[in-house]
Amino acid sequence: MTILLSTLNARYAHASLGLRYLLANMGELKGETRLQEFVIGAKTTEIVERILAHAPRIVGFGIYIWNVEETTRVVAMLKRVAPHITVVLGGPEVSYETGEQEIVKLADYVVTGWGEVTFPQLCRAILHGPQPLMKVHAGVQPPMADIALPYAEYSDADLAHRTLYVEASRGCPFKCEFCLSSLDKTAWPFPLDAFLAELESLYQRGARLFKFVDRTFNLNVKTSMRIMQFFLDKIDAAPHDPVYAHFELVPDHLPDALKEQIAKFPPGALQFEIGIQSFNPEVQANVSRRQDNAKAAANIRWLASQSHAHLHVDLIAGLPGEDIDSFARGFDQLWALGPHEIQFGILKRLRGTPIIRHTENFGMVYDPYPPYTILATDRITFTDMQRLVRFARYWDLVANSGRFTHTLPVLLAAAPFAQFMAFSDWLYAHTDATHRIALDRLAKLVEQYLREARALPAEEARALVASDIAGKHREPHDSAAAPIRQARHLAA
Numbered sequence: 001m002t003i004l005l006s007t008l009n010a011r012y013a014h015a016s017l018g019l020r021y022l023l024a025n026m027g028e029l030k031g032e033t034r035l036q037e038f039v040i041g042a043k044t045t046e047i048v049e050r051i052l053a054h055a056p057r058i059v060g061f062g063i064y065i066w067n068v069e070e071t072t073r074v075v076a077m078l079k080r081v082a083p084h085i086t087v088v089l090g091g092p093e094v095s096y097e098t099g100e101q102e103i104v105k106l107a108d109y110v111v112t113g114w115g116e117v118t119f120p121q122l123c124r125a126i127l128h129g130p131q132p133l134m135k136v137h138a139g140v141q142p143p144m145a146d147i148a149l150p151y152a153e154y155s156d157a158d159l160a161h162r163t164l165y166v167e168a169s170r171g172c173p174f175k176c177e178f179c180l181s182s183l184d185k186t187a188w189p190f191p192l193d194a195f196l197a198e199l200e201s202l203y204q205r206g207a208r209l210f211k212f213v214d215r216t217f218n219l220n221v222k223t224s225m226r227i228m229q230f231f232l233d234k235i236d237a238a239p240h241d242p243v244y245a246h247f248e249l250v251p252d253h254l255p256d257a258l259k260e261q262i263a264k265f266p267p268g269a270l271q272f273e274i275g276i277q278s279f280n281p282e283v284q285a286n287v288s289r290r291q292d293n294a295k296a297a298a299n300i301r302w303l304a305s306q307s308h309a310h311l312h313v314d315l316i317a318g319l320p321g322e323d324i325d326s327f328a329r330g331f332d333q334l335w336a337l338g339p340h341e342i343q344f345g346i347l348k349r350l351r352g353t354p355i356i357r358h359t360e361n362f363g364m365v366y367d368p369y370p371p372y373t374i375l376a377t378d379r380i381t382f383t384d385m386q387r388l389v390r391f392a393r394y395w396d397l398v399a400n401s402g403r404f405t406h407t408l409p410v411l412l413a414a415a416p417f418a419q420f421m422a423f424s425d426w427l428y429a430h431t432d433a434t435h436r437i438a439l440d441r442l443a444k445l446v447e448q449y450l451r452e453a454r455a456l457p458a459e460e461a462r463a464l465v466a467s468d469i470a471g472k473h474r475e476p477h478d479s480a481a482a483p484i485r486q487a488r489h490l491a492a
């Protein structure tokens with residue numbers, strides 16, 4: 001075997017779409033190309049041993065914000081024990097600020113941007129000459145119809161056990177400065193009929209859970225409607241064998257025709273990831289995010305009340321110009337709209353994103369190590385940022401987990417952000433931990449807080465928490481996966 005495509009996924013359940021695109025586009029080299037995925041947290045020596053077992057001449061690694069540190073160690077070890085192997089890097093993390101990175105220094109070549117054309121070309125040159133002169137190769141972006149679709153590369157085991165990522169389009173026309181997709185400037189659709197044919201064949205092979213990585217699924221409403229109709233037809237034909245689809249929506253663009261279609265989906269079939277990020281118009285202007293807040297709010301309210309879609313809505317703390325009070329107002333406003341989950345992310349400075357232009361003016365201090373999380377701004381101190389980080393973690397445990405559906409309204413009362421922040425501060429003071437808090441212990445702590453800090457009668461607090469823990473709680477479809485929205489945009 002000559003070429004090995006590899007990456008470290010964040011979880012086993014996340015099958016890498018990017019590697020499968022490369023494999024599908026290897027041309028005459030496909031027969032001598034294999035795919036080997038790992039999961040972060042695996043021992044470096046074991047990863048290197050398993051790579052060497054394939055005896056490859058070239059190893060191509062997909063580098064993302066979540067795996068760059070571990071993959072750096074893998075590449076360093078690989079080049080020590082097998083210096084004859086050529087290492088090629090690709091992926092969003094090495095596509096920008098390429099020259100500064102340790103992993104790039106260790107590797108032989110880098111492909112930035114799109115890899116489907118340039119990676120196989122580079123492999124041909126490495127194998128058959130003439131040897132490439134440059135270390136960094138800018139990926140060529142071919143017409144969408146020329147890209148071989150990757151879906152046949154999902155194995156039966158992938159279909160049975162892993163999330164199937166699919167994409168009907170790449171890119172985004174919006175310019176939110178914290179997001180890597182802002183550099184695309186436009187979106188490019190794949191030919192729709194060919195894409196739907198691939199969905200059909202995945203469905204025929206048994207796939208029932210489809211996660212769209214399109215940045216803005218509802219950009220072209222005609223296309224969105226055809227894709228949704230595909231799923232509605234499947235549901236009509238086999239109502240007892242449900243399909244489940246996940247899409248990312250821009251919230252202020254939901255024409256009536258699309259709403260009508262959304263309303264036809266039964267419970268448990270549809271999930272929307274909706275980016276709000278901030279409701280503060282000044283902050284939106286600072287990061288060049290165009291969003292009609294009134295329309296966005298009305299659409300979220302409509303989705304929450306008139307459809308069965310499960311709604312995850314994203315907010316980002318730490319954006320330039322946002323202080324805790326304005327973030328709190330946005331949080332309370334969003335909570336009042338009734339989404340099922342608020343994904344509360346802390347800003348990350350993704351390599352290549354234009355948000356860097358605000359660093360001085362807004363006193364933005366980022367962690368220099370991945371995932372480059374914001375540590376402080378001119379409006380949020382380091383200490384307060386850590387309180388927000390803990391709030392986000394506890395919010396996942398208590399609210400997004402769906403384990404405290406009866407208790408949560410009492411905990412949040414009339415001021416959700418302020419009340420939950422008080423609870424978060426109390427919980428941290430009593431546990432000194434944000435992880436490894438077992439559900440039983442968490443339930444006892446919630447009960448204790450309601451008694452001690454909120455003066456709820458002991459029996460009332462006990463009965464309230466018991467009603468949740470007794471098992472009558474909502475289980476979100478993907479409760480284990482609460483990835484960073486910004487990072488999720490890089491998942492393909």
Ligand code: SF4
Binds near residue numbers: 173175176180182489
């Ligand atoms: S945050 Fe969403 S809308 Fe904004 S650039 Fe990124 S993908 Fe596009």
